[in-house]
Amino acid sequence: MPIHACWGGTRVVKEFNLVIIGGGPAGMAAALEAYALGIKDIAILERDDSLGGILKQCIHNGFGLHVFKEELTGPEYALRFSEKIKDTDITVLLNTMVINAEKNKTLYAVNPDFGFMTIKAKAVILAMGCRERSRGALRIPGANVAGIFTAGTAQRFVNMEGILPGTKAVILGSGDIGLIMARRMTLEGIKVLGVYEIMDYPGGLTRNIVQCLDDFNIPLHLSTTIVKIHGIGRVTGVTTAKVDKNMIPIKGTEEYVECDTLLLSVGLIPENELTEQMGVGMYQVTGGAYVDQDLETDTEGIFACGNVLHVHDLVDYVTMEGQKAARSAKAYIDESMEQKKTKPEIKVVPGNGLRYVLPQHIYLKDNDEKIRVFFRSKARYKDVLVRALINNEVIAKKKVIRLIPSEMESVEIKASDLYIKTDNGINLKDLVIEVEQ
Amino acid sequence: MKKDIICIVCPKGCMIHVDYDENGINSMEGYSCKRGIDYATAEILSPTRMITSSVKIDNAKYTVCPVKTSCPVNKDKIQDVMKNICCVQVQAPVKQGDVIIKDVCGTGADIIATQTLEEEKQL
Numbered sequence A: 001m002p003i004h005a006c007w008g009g010t011r012v013v014k015e016f017n018l019v020i021i022g023g024g025p026a027g028m029a030a031a032l033e034a035y036a037l038g039i040k041d042i043a044i045l046e047r048d049d050s051l052g053g054i055l056k057q058c059i060h061n062g063f064g065l066h067v068f069k070e071e072l073t074g075p076e077y078a079l080r081f082s083e084k085i086k087d088t089d090i091t092v093l094l095n096t097m098v099i100n101a102e103k104n105k106t107l108y109a110v111n112p113d114f115g116f117m118t119i120k121a122k123a124v125i126l127a128m129g130c131r132e133r134s135r136g137a138l139r140i141p142g143a144n145v146a147g148i149f150t151a152g153t154a155q156r157f158v159n160m161e162g163i164l165p166g167t168k169a170v171i172l173g174s175g176d177i178g179l180i181m182a183r184r185m186t187l188e189g190i191k192v193l194g195v196y197e198i199m200d201y202p203g204g205l206t207r208n209i210v211q212c213l214d215d216f217n218i219p220l221h222l223s224t225t226i227v228k229i230h231g232i233g234r235v236t237g238v239t240t241a242k243v244d245k246n247m248i249p250i251k252g253t254e255e256y257v258e259c260d261t262l263l264l265s266v267g268l269i270p271e272n273e274l275t276e277q278m279g280v281g282m283y284q285v286t287g288g289a290y291v292d293q294d295l296e297t298d299t300e301g302i303f304a305c306g307n308v309l310h311v312h313d314l315v316d317y318v319t320m321e322g323q324k325a326a327r328s329a330k331a332y333i334d335e336s337m338e339q340k341k342t343k344p345e346i347k348v349v350p351g352n353g354l355r356y357v358l359p360q361h362i363y364l365k366d367n368d369e370k371i372r373v374f375f376r377s378k379a380r381y382k383d384v385l386v387r388a389l390i391n392n393e394v395i396a397k398k399k400v401i402r403l404i405p406s407e408m409e410s411v412e413i414k415a416s417d418l419y420i421k422t423d424n425g426i427n428l429k430d431l432v433i434e435v436e437q
Numbered sequence B: 001m002k003k004d005i006i007c008i009v010c011p012k013g014c015m016i017h018v019d020y021d022e023n024g025i026n027s028m029e030g031y032s033c034k035r036g037i038d039y040a041t042a043e044i045l046s047p048t049r050m051i052t053s054s055v056k057i058d059n060a061k062y063t064v065c066p067v068k069t070s071c072p073v074n075k076d077k078i079q080d081v082m083k084n085i086c087c088v089q090v091q092a093p094v095k096q097g098d099v100i101i102k103d104v105c106g107t108g109a110d111i112i113a114t115q116t117l118e119e120e121k122q123l
């Protein structure tokens, strides 16, 4: 094909009813649900060479307890969906990177078979997942050397490419990925010297602390961070230091740890460059789109689900969110979605103790719809009540035994309650979700 | 002997203090329900773990294929099982669920593939 044939981006490859960007668990669940609901002409655009997203490298078990009632490994969980997709006529375009997108749901993508493509969709589901926070985002001073990896990159090396990142490793951050990698590297013969966590409590699940660190006598240093990276060409060591309660390193507590590898497990960032290019409104706190109860963004017909919307700790919730986005997309495509944008709308805001809520706004409808509001806390709580308030009246309550920032929680609200408590949508006040003091 | 065990069965995460000797468990406190007792008992008497790892694979898209034990194995066996897994080299195609090693190290557990990897034609 002469190059000019695809020059300028005018070559329309195809129009679809529904295009899903990203073929991880969120995108696969959305595609299958949309297919089951009878949507014709569905496409998944995935930049990797197979479906599955991040699950392909998460070879440990612990996935699917809620959705399948059994413990699967990441690849097994992904196969449950990708095998089903094979039996459908869903168009799966692999090695296909969406590089630009417009508000009118025109997408621009490249792949080795077709080159540059223009794809038009009636509805779009964003399911691009997230990426890891890297050294740049942390601003650790010291040498610019090889041997520093995000935990997920090291995970891909070890679990998919069969490459070990080094021989003596230090892990910064006690998120689950870091903990899982501490065990994984130990099993592969790498000496893991310790996990350093700036907070005074671990970021990951207790189960992972027990089975990934304690089982292998790997020390966890809380309230400790890395203040300097040493080396020429390759990491030769790091300087750690204790931090005070404002997380400022305490002078005199520095320790030098010799290592050739540093893994960073310091958080995930939703991958939303495309979303922003489309001009979709964002919610600062989650780093994802600003959505309503149907997971619709502020742009009609564009929905979001999975880690691109907010970082999830459990893949089961990602799957459910993907299915929900598909149901909303179906209603939108069929034009059976009520003309909600003309309905009164209230904001949902995090109150005392909470960091964020999702959805961030709700269109009021006088029906029996149940709206699940997800939230994360700012700090750790034991045995607390979380309540939903509107006009200073409590409309829902939930007892939570353990509320911690790393575990998402939710509370269910009845649409009809919101309707009544706002005097049939006239007296609009924010819906506040908060920890009862 | 005394040991503190954090129960991981539910999110409450009770700290269970166990007093035990060669004859078994003498006393236990700190648990909030029976599941905690069962967990702590198993952790003291015969702790088991699922092992997940990978084996080398030829003629596939990736150089390793993920595997797991078909059931939890005794914790002391982890190193032995890993040594066995390291020596194995399989050929694509491999299907999820294929048995890679039968009854690994006499644990009664098989090592099974957790991914499906097609044969890639080498050029």
Ligand SMILES: Cc1cc2nc3c(=O)[nH]c(=O)nc-3n(C[C@H](O)[C@H](O)[C@H](O)COP(=O)(O)OP(=O)(O)OC[C@H]3O[C@@H](n4cnc5c(N)ncnc54)[C@H](O)[C@@H]3O)c2cc1C
Pocket: A021, A022, A023, A024, A025, A026, A027, A045, A046, A047, A048, A052, A053, A054, A055, A058, A060, A061, A062, A063, A064, A096, A097, A098, A099, A127, A128, A129, A130, A152, A155, A176, A177, A271, A274, A305, A306, A307, A308, A311, A312, A313, A314, A315, A316, A318
């Ligand atoms: C390392 C790690 C370990 C985890 N461990 C566990 C666990 O033990 N248990 C558990 O329940 N959960 C775990 N999780 C969480 C869970 O796996 C994730 O929440 C889930 O995989 C997110 O699914 P997703 O579909 O939103 O994103 P992803 O799986 O990240 O999928 C997104 C997909 O979109 C594609 N994509 C992105 N941008 C583009 C573009 N522009 N064009 C085309 N394609 C694009 C990507 O290639 C990717 O395939 C873990 C997560 C990580 C990162």
Ligand code: SF4
Pocket: B007, B008, B009, B010, B011, B012, B013, B014, B031, B032, B033, B034, B035, B036, B037
């Ligand atoms: S003892 Fe019972 S309540 Fe406590 S963590 Fe274990 S299962 Fe949960």
